[in-house]
Amino acid sequence: MKDEPQEDVFSERLDLSLWSRVFRHALPHRRLLVPLAVAAVVIALCDASFALVTRWAVDSVAGKTEINLWPFILVYTGLTLALSIGVWVFINSAGGLSNNMSHDIRAACFKRLQELEFAYFDYRPTGWLISRLTSDCDKLARIIAWGSLDLVWAVCLVLVISVVLVVMQPVLGLLVLSVVPPLIFISAIFQKKMLLSSRETRKFNSMITASFAESLQGLRTTKSLVREEDNLREFQNLSSQMYEVSIRNALQSAVYIPIVLTLGSVAAGIALWRGGVVVLDGSLSLGTLVAFIFYAGQFFNPINQIAQVLVQMQGAQAAGERVLSLLATVPTIRDSEAVRARLAEWDRPDRAADLAPDGDARDIESITFENVDFSYETGEPVLKDFNLEVQSGQTIALVGASGGGKSTIVNLAARFYEPTGGRILVNGRDLKDRSLEWYQSNLGIVLQGPHLFSGSVRENIRYGRLDASDDEVEMAARSVNADGFIRALENGYDTDVGEGGNRLSTGQKQLISFARALLADPRIFIMDEATSSIDTETEQLIQQGLQAIFRGRISFVIAHRLSTIRTADRILVIEKGRILESGTHQALMAAQGHYYALYTRQFQSEQADSLLERLPVGS
Numbered sequence: 001m002k003d004e005p006q007e008d009v010f011s012e013r014l015d016l017s018l019w020s021r022v023f024r025h026a027l028p029h030r031r032l033l034v035p036l037a038v039a040a041v042v043i044a045l046c047d048a049s050f051a052l053v054t055r056w057a058v059d060s061v062a063g064k065t066e067i068n069l070w071p072f073i074l075v076y077t078g079l080t081l082a083l084s085i086g087v088w089v090f091i092n093s094a095g096g097l098s099n100n101m102s103h104d105i106r107a108a109c110f111k112r113l114q115e116l117e118f119a120y121f122d123y124r125p126t127g128w129l130i131s132r133l134t135s136d137c138d139k140l141a142r143i144i145a146w147g148s149l150d151l152v153w154a155v156c157l158v159l160v161i162s163v164v165l166v167v168m169q170p171v172l173g174l175l176v177l178s179v180v181p182p183l184i185f186i187s188a189i190f191q192k193k194m195l196l197s198s199r200e201t202r203k204f205n206s207m208i209t210a211s212f213a214e215s216l217q218g219l220r221t222t223k224s225l226v227r228e229e230d231n232l233r234e235f236q237n238l239s240s241q242m243y244e245v246s247i248r249n250a251l252q253s254a255v256y257i258p259i260v261l262t263l264g265s266v267a268a269g270i271a272l273w274r275g276g277v278v279v280l281d282g283s284l285s286l287g288t289l290v291a292f293i294f295y296a297g298q299f300f301n302p303i304n305q306i307a308q309v310l311v312q313m314q315g316a317q318a319a320g321e322r323v324l325s326l327l328a329t330v331p332t333i334r335d336s337e338a339v340r341a342r343l344a345e346w347d348r349p350d351r352a353a354d355l356a357p358d359g360d361a362r363d364i365e366s367i368t369f370e371n372v373d374f375s376y377e378t379g380e381p382v383l384k385d386f387n388l389e390v391q392s393g394q395t396i397a398l399v400g401a402s403g404g405g406k407s408t409i410v411n412l413a414a415r416f417y418e419p420t421g422g423r424i425l426v427n428g429r430d431l432k433d434r435s436l437e438w439y440q441s442n443l444g445i446v447l448q449g450p451h452l453f454s455g456s457v458r459e460n461i462r463y464g465r466l467d468a469s470d471d472e473v474e475m476a477a478r479s480v481n482a483d484g485f486i487r488a489l490e491n492g493y494d495t496d497v498g499e500g501g502n503r504l505s506t507g508q509k510q511l512i513s514f515a516r517a518l519l520a521d522p523r524i525f526i527m528d529e530a531t532s533s534i535d536t537e538t539e540q541l542i543q544q545g546l547q548a549i550f551r552g553r554i555s556f557v558i559a560h561r562l563s564t565i566r567t568a569d570r571i572l573v574i575e576k577g578r579i580l581e582s583g584t585h586q587a588l589m590a591a592q593g594h595y596y597a598l599y600t601r602q603f604q605s606e607q608a609d610s611l612l613e614r615l616p617v618g619s
Ligand SMILES: Nc1ncnc2c1ncn2[C@@H]1O[C@H](COP(=O)(O)OP(=O)(O)OP(=O)(O)O)[C@@H](O)[C@H]1O
Pocket: 122, 376, 377, 382, 400, 401, 402, 403, 404, 405, 406, 407, 408, 409
């Protein structure tokens, strides 16, 4: 496998254009955004007003013996009520926005991942992709909903307090505000450090998730090769690197926050020291000094908050970049403009029944490889000038040494990859000019390790055509000879197959996937036969099932079983991306060429095994 994909290189500055693109995802939720912004401003105004009310109260009561406290109590109560309502609206809207946005972004990423071609997944480990769908999406949604609103609140509060301080006492106001530049400077330095260590944490997190996913998927192989110790060592190595960078990140926060708080106390000290002097000489009221001290303490909370949100934004920049780059990845295998125009024109209810949604013939009569070249990586050709024509009703068996290009041929036939040279024609028309969705909905694919989903046997077969009735499901199972063993299961068709179908044998899984394919009634059937040994009885069931599927379709089988190869209409011996030989079993055996050699070497031993199996015990 290739190395894990490199994380993109990002600028260390706050990337405003990136954030404006991320914030665009909030626009469909204006219904929540407006109350959120209004609530943030109301909360900031209320927060700033408390000190002014205190000033008014102190100045009104100073030196008096009879005091009417009711006006202050009423104003305080009013402010507290407004603040409570603001906070309620704020939390409600931010929670709603955060959930809606993470749902939207995740759904958009998921949709894009489904649209992307196989080549995209060749170099991206599953764990890396899972991280994009889970933690990255959540992080962005949290920042947009909570972070941005904290930012609006904090900026409003800082502005209001600054203006009030300077208006109340310009000299003292500016003195208190003088602590702001060092605060911004220190914040900038720490933000950068914290951003870098947080990125590193994320990188290790991705690698650990990928390592988890890989080791779980390959659990059986690991156990059989006794690789547990090595895997554990690799994992521990990753984990301890992640631990180190996480500790570094936490340490930076632990130093930064106390510095910010100390600067807040310095500002309060300045207010007390200078303010005390001017109060004594009578040019400043006691209420104003109290308000100054109050503000000096309150002032640094929003600044701290702004710094924190900016750090979070910078930390999440990597996540934003990755999610946006995933969303911006345009699938290379997709309908061309011309096909899309035709789809729009033809996809209507009165369309003739024999037409596909793109206006061309619905039935697939032939597939032609015309001088096809293909390489997964530039400079390493896998197929070169490959030619093949298959008519409806024909079964093509692909045989040959490992790495020859058999899977590549069927991947191209399925349009999972596109030729790098030449063309693939369907009914004589370039496959690129046909609707991708229409074409792939005509494919039925059964892979070597057929995949079943958790759920009942019935649900798994019905996955081939969701609107199929129970009778149709059972009919499909009968046609491929799966009905007998299914009924013998504990709960028949309602038996739970377990995760990935692991409560069933490979042969049984294959029979169920045949039934699923038959129910979908594809025009093209592609199969990578299982190499694992299957008992003779199941083998016979599978063969009969296969014949039911092959009938009337174009079938490509990467054939490992003698019985499949023999019944194929044409056998292609593939080596180094070329057809070495082509013909029926009889013709190729008579020619005594590559197929003959392959057959006598590989398949005769299989036949001997099968004969041995059939001999009565003790004979
Ligand atoms: N996704 C991929 N990315 C890069 N190279 C690939 C990829 N898939 C296959 N190859 C390479 O292409 C060549 C042909 O592989 P292919 O899987 O088509 O052979 P095959 O005949 O089906 O082999 P097998 O019988 O072992 O499945 C091999 O050299 C293989 O290493």
